[in-house]
Amino acid sequence: MSTTIGITIGDICGVGPEITVRALNEMSETDRANTKIYGNLPTLEAARDALGISLDLTPFVVDLPVEGAPLPWGHLSPVAGDAAFRFIERAVRDAEAGKIGCIVTAPINKEALNLAGHHYDGHTGMLRTLTGSAAAYMLLASERLKVIHVSTHVSLQEAIRRATTERVLATIRAGNAHLKRIGYDAPRIAVAGINPHCGENGLFGTEDDDQIGPAVVAARSEGIDVHGPISADTVFHRAYTGSFDLVVAQYHDQGHIPIKLVAFDTAVNVSVDLPIDRTSVDHGTAFDIAGKGIANHGNMNSAIAYARKLVSGRPGKG
Incomplete structure (x- = not known):
């Protein structure tokens, strides 16, 4: 497996x-040498200027053209939605070819993605397709x-139907x-009920x-400790x-609410059961602060660290 990670920059109008x-x-020279950024170079240079950073980005960027880039920060744009899709698609193909070992995704805007004609409910559905x-x-x-989810971006009514x-x-x-892959010899797993009090013996529903x-x-x-x-x-x-x-x-909300309560800035979104590895930040595009140079990158650092553990072959439990 390649030890290089590929970062897709998400919606170019966001953070x-x-x-x-x-x-x-902030990366070490070694880590930087094992990083590719899938995005648009003029947009990334505009972000660099907003941050007051002088790093030459050219050696690290897989530059994909975007008409009119850099686009205005903080605006919903189908052009940005299409670009986000193309960044991810290119990274997926490189991961399948073994050029990178794990994809790390910055946030996309689902409305922009769909306005561009890419009808997915988010990264996970897109990557599956x-x-x-x-x-x-x-x-x-x-x-x-x-937390792992039985269903995610569907209505609550549909989520109940999917809990087969x-x-x-x-x-x-x-x-x-x-969990076994990342170092747990015998994972201890709990399954949440879907109804209040797991249905209270049928009083509040029988799905549980x-x-x-x-x-x-x-x-x-099957021997799983669940x-x-x-x-x-x-x-x-x-x-x-x-x-x-x-x-x-x-x-979705059953799992996301507790995670975001206890680890809002550090939780990592991981796609499981795909033929390629992918981690992601667990926040949105934050259009309201895009381009202001104040976005917190701690969650991105966590996603990168998790990705490096996956490609190292020695992930541990961290």
Whole structure:
């Protein structure tokens, strides 16, 4: 596996270019030599100027043209949406060819992406399509809490429909395999219930008994150390205080809210079960502060560090 990571700069009207340039500027010479940036050079140079940095970006940039670049900061643009797609597509092809070992993605704007004709619900769906994968799962990783999602960018009503025994079991398996890869010998996994109090024996719904419980039983029969369903109002606290290494969340907000409460600036978004590796910041494009040179790049640093662990072959638990 290549030890080079590839950073896609996301929506060029957002903070992605700035946090990418700032992270690159702070890297050691060795790390910088093992980094490629997939983006637009004039945009990145504009971000560099906004930050007051003098680093020559040319050697590190896979420069893809964007008409009119640099575009105005902080504006919704289909041109930017199309550019974000092209940056990712090029990085995926290079990852498939073994030129880079992991993709790190800066934030995209889903509305801009769709205005450009690229109809995806986000990075994970796009990467699944670009790689021809049958499935991909979103895992949010922080030091004390890790969460993998059965579903993400769908309505709550659709999320309940998607919480089938087969899908929950597949999510448990994917999370277990990823934790083993990053150094956990026997991951302790908890599965969150979908209804209040896991349905209270059918009083508040039967999905936990009929759909989620059987997935847990099946996973345990495969030797996975998994428990549940456990009421969502307690399971994340139990994991955060050390009882579990990973929580399977049934839908987007169920998993995102606790992670963003305890690790808003440090949590890393990891795509699991794809044929390529990808990590990401866990925040948006922040149009309101784009181009002002004040965006916090700590989350980008965390995503880069996780990516380097994945390509090193010695990830550990950090």
